[in-house]
Amino acid sequence: xxxxxxxxxxxxxxxxxxxxxxxxxxxxxxxxxxxxxxxxxxxxxxxxxxxxxxxxxxxxxxxxxxxxxxxxxxxxxxxxxxxxxxxxxxxxxxxxxx
Numbered sequence: 898x899x900x901x902x903x904x905x906x907x908x909x910x911x912x913x914x915x916x917x918x919x920x921x922x923x924x925x926x927x928x929x930x931x932x933x934x935x936x937x938x939x940x941x942x943x944x945x946x947x948x949x950x951x952x953x954x955x956x957x958x959x960x961x962x963x964x965x966x967x968x969x970x971x972x973x974x975x976x977x978x979x980x981x982x983x984x985x986x987x988x989x990x991x992x993x994x995x
Contacts (some may be wrong), residue, residue, distance in 0.1 A: 924962030931984070934977050945972050981983050 915931065935941055942960060946953040949972055960966040960973065965988060970981040 927985075928957075928961045930975070931973060937971075938976065940976055945969070945976060948972065 932942060936946070942955045943954045946956040949956070949968065951969070955964070955966070956969055956973075959966050959969040967981070970985055970988065974981045974984045981988075
């Protein structure tokens with residue numbers, strides 16, 4: 898019985914690892930897209946950070962999906978003339994409607 902439980906647990910962890918890898922690729926792709934779109938507008942993550950009075954690393958962490966910050970998400974969305982919900986659709990759960 899324990900071997901079967903262990904096999905099921907390993908399979909579940911394998912699926913979770915694949916989902917995580919897929920999400921991280923998506924976040925890297927989105928991060929690169931955000932940087933590209935900002936450059937097209939003559940902006941950068943560093944400029945967004947300066948405007949907010951925070952470190953560039955903090956803005957990068959949000960853009961890459963390592964952290965969440967409504968303030969940073971809103972600033973990025975405004976700079977790209979979109980909404981946080983459209984820019985970060987996977988993060989909109991639990992967010993108040995705007």
